[in-house]
Amino acid sequence: MFLDELADAIAGEVEGDRTARAAFSMDASNYRHVPAAVAFPRSADDLRAILRVCRAHGVPVTARGAGTSIAGQALGEGVVIDCSRHLNRILSLDPENRTARVQPGVVLDALRAAAAEHGLTFGPDPSTHSRCTIGGMIGNDACGSHSVAWGRTADNVVALDVLTADGTRMELGKGLPPGPRGDELRALVDGHLALLRQGFPALPRRVSGYALDALLPENGVDVARALVGTEGTCVLLAEATVRLVASPAARVLVVAGYADDVAAADAVPHVLPLHPLTCEGMGADLIDALLVRGRRPPALDRLPEGGGWLFVEVGGADAAEARARADEVAARLHRETGAATVVAADPADQRQLWSIREAAAGIATRLPGGGEAWPGWEDAAVPPERLGAYLRGFRALLDKHGLHGIPYGHFGEGCVHVRIDFPLTTAPGRARFRAFMEDAADLVVAHGGSLSGEHGDGQARAELLPRMYSPELLRLFEAFKAVWDPDDLLNPGNLVRPRKLDADLRFDGPVRQLPITLRYPHDGGSLATATRRCVGVGKCVDTSSGVMCPSYMATGREEHSTRGRARLLFEMMRGETITDGWRSTEVRDALDLCLACKGCLSDCPVNVDMASYKAEFLHHHYAGRLRPASHYSLGYLPLWARLASATPGLANALAPVAARFGGITPERSLPRFARTTLRRAFRRRPMPSARGRQRVVLWPDTFTNFFSPEIGTAATRVLEHAGFDVVLPRGSVCCGLTWFSTGQLGIARRVLRRTLRVLEPDLRAGTPIVGLEPSCLAVLRHDVHDLLDVPALNALSLAEVLDRYAPEAEFGSLDADAITQQHCHQHAVFGNAADERLLRRAGVANRTLDSGCCGLAGNFGVERGHHEVSVAAANRVLVPEVTAAAEGTLVLADGFSCRTQIGDLTRRRALHLAEVLDRAIPDASR
Known part of the structure; x- marks a missing residue:
């Protein structure tokens, strides 16, 4: 059997179960291809063995980096190779020659951190820098915001150690390789010199097609550069030697405000002669989309007045030199273009401002009006001096097709990112998608541009290459691929003999109408729409910082990331790969290690709420069936705690026995019930005069009331010191958190309804509800709306109440x-x-x-x-x-x-x- 033979052939893992196939069925594009298996090689010998077995069985091979491809070139129906698990070492770093040799699975930020110790960096820096791999960057010729100064990945590759489709291992750089392949490449070039010199548009961000002009004598016959951006269609990467650049000791950011993004684009030619490190652009519609998400980022208050902005970064040998250059840029832009400017020298200010731009890839998937927006026409590029004219034409084209999008991107190199509200779930909508893509291709070519300026062609744009290149040049592309992969084993359907751009769409297929319990108010009441929130940008597989996603940080497995779980839920709703709906053991096991931390609700650029999806799944998975013991012991904790409060000493003595039968791990010590509850302690406290004081209701959550009443007592003293009249709810209340988190949603809803009846007089009066336990307060602020159709509750944390209602309250200094x-x-x-x-x-x-x-x-x-x-x-x-x-x-x-x-x-x-x-x-x- 094929999978058994493949597993026996390599030292790494081969996973062909439904979990792996579902988790790797999509990347960050609009497309879906369910693989036969996913392989995780440990060495170049494993790569060779994968090629050998797949070639013998006629199974195609697709290399994948971090799975953040927006064009669909990281998908395949054969074997997907993921090098990030094992082939992720920096093999050497030579600061004197400014080079590094790396394996394909090395994450960009890991390389940059190692290089930073020597004052160096790797120049290309896409917004996915915290998780994208060097192999993936080489595959699609990634660029990033600093390519104005340091170029694309192709400009920063010295040599490639590759395997051809027949398993031959070669070290390629400048100069033709020896043997038949070198002879074929020589014939390809010598026979078509005029075509190679004249057939490519001249612009810094030409990523579409194969870069065959790199093979010209005047370009050094750079075979390695010609292979960068071939999207895994020609060779597999075993190792790469990359060029490092000196990182400026200090950087300062200038933000220039204009009337709109088109005016900002028109100003780009005034910026480029100043040799910036970067020149990024965006418009006010991106800010509108950001604000729809919720809390207002403080960085927005630092933006200069305007409806469109350029972010211009400059560097210097020290802070003074960088600041002087920034002041020069600001003055010149004000004088020549009328821009309002802000200079951010403080690194924290710069990080906050850059976070707006870096979040754009996710933010732009939800338009300000709440509509879904998708990639496809994602990153076209034109000569920078044509950018303003292109944007005017592009906005007119959107209007013509009745579509909406939010352009932003690398304005300094004429590259524009945009996600558009293509109605991809209907046949007429998909027809409109195709018509727009064809018109957009003609528009960018008319401006001397490239269909892709960063992410490659993939399935999204390869079909449109005939609109950009001549038939003669397209035949050369086929000949070039045949030099390396004559049997079309590697990533077929991309670049050469491409799949249709409107085929294999993830939206084109069955959607099960499974019963749901939560309301999904931000997704039109649909779990299917909610699972489409994940567009695959992969911030959840960034292990360097942040809340999301703790189980992935511990295991490194795709199905334990927010993205992987969303993919499994999507496939469950589709009903093809995951066929047993709410009873799915694959989805259950993937969600089992979800901590329900809600980190994805805020840290995911599109606000995936996996904690709620998990609760929904558990509710249906165990409907009418015996649940895990912990759902009864911990899910019903508020009830058990109330019973235990009558005899806390006896309850503490019996707790180890209850834990043994309650599904609680033996390694964990158990918290002890307090000798008295907060409610009892509250009744015994001295009563201050309440005359003229602001009334607040202190929320006696289960944890504070039964386990840590001293915290509630301290909060009462603090609130009374600040001038509040503190009361407890008139009757027993509970937010239902423990039932919600264990998927017992019917009980959680009933508990919440009863609680709101108890609180009804205070809610009607607008009395602040003060929560001490963050998880319980989060239920009152967020989850209550998933369970019940109720208005926002005036539920605040202790800090928020003091900050909002008692800003003058005096506290001593603890120093x-x-x-x-x-x-x-x-x-x-x-x-x-x-x-x-x-x-x-x-x-x-x-x-x-x-x-x-x-x-x-x-x-x-x-x-x-x-x-x-x-x-x-x-x-x-x-x-x-x-x-x-x-x-x-x-x-x-x-x-x-x-x-x-x-x-x-x-x-x-x-x-x-x-x-x-x-x-x-x-x-x-x-």
Whole structure:
């Protein structure tokens, strides 16, 4: 059998199950090809063996980098090769000669970090730099924002160590290789010199087609460069030697504001003579799309007045030189183009401003009106001096076809990115897609441009190459591929003999109408639409920072990323690869290691909410069936805690026995029920005068009420010190979090309805609800709308209430250092800006850790089978940071799970913000 033979032939893994096939069925394009298997080679010998077995069985081979291809060239119905798991080493770095030798799976940021130790960098830097691989960049000739200064990937490759389709290994650079292939290439060039010299448009971002002009004598007969951008259709990459460039010691960003993006494009010719490191452009419609997502990024307030902007970065040997150059750029743009300018010299300001542009690839998939937008005509390029005229024509073309998109991109090189609301789910819509693509191709060619200026042709644009190149040149493309791959084994259907651009669309197929329970208010009430949110840009497979995605950071497996899980859910809704709907064991197992941290709700550029999708799946998967024991023990925790509060000592004594039968992992220590509850302690406190004071309702969540009442007591003192009249809800309340997270949505909805009835008088009066447990507060702020059709609740964190309603409240200065583990749900739903301001008011020098999820994540880290991933998530950043903190440094964590994890793994006691502020109340005020 083919798969068995392939698995026996290589040292790496071969995965041909439904999970792998579904997870790798899509990239970041509009296309879908379900592979026969995915191979993870460990060496060049494995690559050769894969080629041998696939050639013998007539199975095509597709190489894939990070799976962020927008043109569809990282997909295949044969064997997909993923080098990122094992072939990911930097083999050598030569700072003197400014070169590095790398394996294809090396992530760009890993190479840049290694080069930075020598004051060097790899010039091309696409927005996916935190996860894209060097092999993928070589495959599609990636560029990025700094190609104005340092060129495309093709300009930065010295040599390629490759395998041809017959398994021959060759080191290629400048000069023809010896033997028959060299002879064939010589004949190809010598017989068509005039065509090669005159057949290609002259512009910096020509990525479409094969770069056969690199083989001309005047271009050094650069075979390696000719193979860059061939999209895996000619050779497989084993190793690459790349060129490094000196990184400026200091950089300063100038942002110039114009009336709109077309006016910004018209100003580009004034920028280029100033030799910037980068010149990026965008319009106000991108900002509108960003604001639709929710919280307003503070960087927006730094943008100069206008409706379109250029981001111009300059460098210098030191901060003073970079600033002087930036001031010169700003002055010249103001004088020559009338631009309003802002100069950002502070690195933090620059990062915030750049984050707007870098998020564009995801932001632009949702238009300001909420419509879905898709790639396809994603990255065409024209000569920079023609950019303004091209944009005017392009916007007119959108109007002609009744389409909408948000252009942005690398204006300094005439490259424009855009996603368009193609109606790809209907046959008439797909016809309009084709008509637009053909007209757009004619438009860009009329301006002397390239169909692709960065991402390659793939299935999206290869069919349109005859509109850009002559029939004679297209025949040379076929001849060039035949030199390396005469049997069309490597990535067939791309560039040469291409597939139709409107075939194999991911939207063109069956969609199961499975029953759903949540409302999906942002997706038209459709789970199918929700699963389409994931467009594959892969921010969830960035392991360098952030909250998303903790289980992928621990396992490195695609199905444990937000993207991989979204793919599985999509295939489940389609019903072809994943055929058993809500009963799917593949989807269940992929979601089992989802911590429901909600990191994807905020960190994913398109706000995928995997925690909610998991709850939906679990609800249906276990409908009418016995659930895992932990769903009863931990899912019903509010009920058990209420019963245990009658005799907490006995409950604590019996807890180990209950844990054994309740699906709780034996490695985990159990939190102890408090001797009294917050409600009882609240009734015994001294009652301050409430005359004329702002009333607030303190939310007695399960964790605070039954396990940590001292936090509720501290919060009460803080609120009363700040001038509030603090009350508890009139009756028993619960947000239903534990039932929601275990997929018991019917109970969660009933619990929430009852709670809202209890709170109804206070909600009607607009009384603030103060939440102390971030996960419970996130339910009241976000999940409640998935369960119930209710207006927004005035539910706020302690910091938000103090910041908004008591900005003049005085706290003493603790004069302390602190580190904070921000709860994932707080990060995702309401942030910690108010917490930071409160800590500064209390004299606390705080640093919020970029540690992601603590790993305990409510019920997740307590359940049997999750302990290893739970601890791995904590050990990534949190545990080392807490362990290294000085003894006097305060450790803050508002989440009960976070405090528990920190206590278990470091033996340090973490404090809630309420406890810190309580310490800061002046003695006289007490």
